[in-house]
Amino acid sequence: MQARNPCSILPRRLQIVFSLAALVVFCIFFFGTPSSYDLPSVEKIQDTVQHIPKPKLPQLRAPNVYNPFRTATHEPPVQANSTSGEAKWFSDWKWRNPFSSSITLDENRAVLPPLRKRPPIYTFYDTTTKKDEETKKGEQRLLLIWRRAWWAQGFKPMVLGRSEAMNHPLYQKLQQLKLEPAMEVEVARWLAWGNMGTGILANWLTLPMAPYEDALLKFLRRGEYPHLTRYEGLRSGLFCGEKIAINGALKKALEATDIKNGLSMIDATPQETFKVDPQHNSVAFYSLDTIISKYKAVAEALTASQAHGLEATAQLINAHLQTTWQSTFSSGIAVLKPLPEHTTHLVAPAVEIARNLSQCPESPIPSSCPPNRPKCKPCVSSHPMTLTTPQVFRNTSTLFTIGTVPHPYTLTSLHHTRDTLDVRFVRRETERDVWLTTATKELLGTGLAGPSRLVAFKDAVASEWGTAHALWLTAERESHADLDWLFGFSVPRHAADDGKSETPVPGPERRPPPPKPESPVPSAPELAREKDLLDKARSALKNQARPMTMLKAAVEGWSLADAEAWRFARAFSARRRVERLKWEEEERAFAGAEGRGAGTGWGRWFDRGRR
Structure with missing residues (x-):
């Protein structure tokens, strides 16, 4: 009977370990330890090195090329038309870098993608x-x-x-x-x-009537x-x-x-x-023949009065532009609300914009379709676009997102319901980058840090796809007067809080209700408290006193990713407005x-x- 190897009962990995150990013991037994060798002393080595002549090499003043992604030693030059109020930006192809300050060497200057050439x-x-x-x-x-x-x-x-x-x-x-x-x-x-x-x-009278990606x-x-x-x-x-x-x-x-x-x-x-x-x-031509054959009410208005007919034509085209936009986003409009407990007033402007976009436009022929889309789905007041307030951003092509990015100081004050903040409280009682983490947790999961989330957020704001599928506001800007140029049609206005109205004022039968809340509805005292905190936070951020600027810097330093997201969204919105106003001035x-x-x-x- 053949003898059995006693090591065969061990796992293969342990067999390898025992074999290596046996080899080491065998070498030590027969060849001795390293200490048994006659090695030269340190003094002998130093004496030998001193007698070796040192070569004389020329001193080369070559640039540091070992790190091609090294930080610049000087701030890049300020570009033309790169400021608007407190918003500052720098246009560069490295705009997806998580933190702009690594490129601009300026904490307050955001890096934006170069402006796309408009043909x-x-x-x-x-x-x-x-x-x-x-x-x-x-x-x-x-x-x-x-x-x-x-x-x-x-x-x-x-x-x-x-x-x-x-x-x-x-x-x-x-x-x-x-x-x-x-x-x-x-x-x-x-x-x-x-x-x-x-x-x-x-x-x-030829206008684009199609999605941006047509x-x-x-x-x-x-x-x-x-x-x-x-x-x-x-x-x-x-x-x-x-x-x-x-x-x-x-x-x-x-x-x-x-x-x-x-x-x-x-x-x-x-x-x-x-x-x-x-x-x-993708284009619609409202020629006279088209109006006579397809839009009888407008044709009759043109026959009765040229001025009234042109007014009806303008109203019809504007309505078709809005309904075309609405049909592009069949899943509706999402008003992003990552931390819903105390941010109702924070997202209120975004909710109003969503309601205006989703309502049916005023038209001389409400059930009509653009000439290039005869089988369109006209807007019906009884079935308006779906409005939701999700806590997370969803990258869906049929869903339009309106996001409100708060400054970390504003969000911390609202989330913790505190009138004033201090460094001790921020460092010990608050979490870092809570807004960005919550908004992107469905898209990116929960394991990524802030810098990785910033790359996805910047794509959602400034990429060509993002600009056509989302609108990003900042909580500290209360005026949004350039929406008509962003959407390509005259967005319906609603009655303002002070009783003044901006024409056209939609009738109550066309204005959709607010979206259904997806979180507990705050009480009236809680809403009043929230509004007061929001107003105080906005005032505090405008305060240029040294203690306040130092506190604001500390809050931004604690939530670096949230602060970068806020600066990026603010700068992108400001540059878009500056670009249009500059062009409008040239064409005035x-x-x-x-x-x-x-x-x-x-x-x-x-x-x-x-x-």
Whole structure:
């Protein structure tokens, strides 16, 4: 019978350990310990080293390239238009870095993504024809609606006029042809477009009626148009192309023998001049033929009175823009409320915005649909959009989120119902980054620290997807006057607390009720206490006294991620507003600009034009 190895009864790992131990014992037994070797003393080694000549190497002043992600030694230069009030920002591709101060070396300057380039979209408004003041006012409103809608979709809308057409070298040839008025205006708007160059030309009754991610809108936002393209069924409603192709088509049209018989540039140019794209479901063209065939009430208003008809047309288009936006978010609107116990007043502005967005707009034909979406689902007052107040942020494409980011001081005061704070209480009695952790716990789980959560939060705020699916406010800003430009339509207003109202005031039958609370409803005294704490926190943050600034810095230092989220949301909102106001200031002298009075459009003839 074969002898059995006594080690075989042990697990394999223990067998390896015993084998290594036996090998070590065997080596020590036969070769001795290291102490038995005749090693040189320390003194001998020092004497030997002293007699070795040291090489003379040149001193190289090379930059420190061992760490390519090292912190800069100087603050980056301040960029133009990078401040608004107390909000400061720095545009850089490293905006996803969790903490902006590691790049800017400034605790109060947030790093934002570079501004996306807005491709120009042009329209032509001829002010040379005589019109009454009410008609001018109606056309100005339609131009403003056109500008808002395209701006919200990521474009740079510009209204052109005769001065741009007159700058084109071929304008003199147009005057020599003596065309019919309609055709003359058509060629003039192409000359104005050709003078400006590459871009998109649209009728000011052509508007985007689709989600931000629509394929055609994404192509147009790219700003590269390899072919001079028109869209089947829109006639002269929409074109895009490069400057060379635009001017080439103009030259062909002005040299054509039958140009006087045409009604548009399409009729005056050879068929191969344009690439015809049949896909245009994302834009709606409210031409006169479309209004007569689809919107009888508006057509009748236009027949009765040009001014009243234009007003009805503007109301109809604005309603269609809002219902299109509502249909994009079939899951409704979520008002983020991470810590619901004492933040009812904190999210109250967000709730009001959500109610305004979800209500049915005023329209001359409430049950109508945009011409490009004949099977839409009109807004019905009895079944408004769903409003919820979840404690967590959900990354859902069919859900629009409105978040209110509080400063750590504001949140700590409300959450712990304290009028005043001190460093001892903050360090010993409060948790770090409680707002950001609670808001992202469903999206990221509970095991991640604040820096990892900041990356996801910044994506939700400033990425291209995030800007189209969420609106982030700060608890300390009480005015939100630029919402119309963010959504692309005139958001309905509600009666203010002081009794004053902003038109249009919706009727009670169209205004949806507040969302159902998902947490215990605070009592009236608790709500009054909460409002008082919120007002005191806002006042404290505005206090520039040294003790308060030191306390605020201590609170921010304790909740670094929450403070970074607040600064980032504040800076992103401020920069977006600065970008629009700067563009509005540049366009203020042109037709359709916000704030221009009725009847000022005639002055467009005397504008300097765009060189």
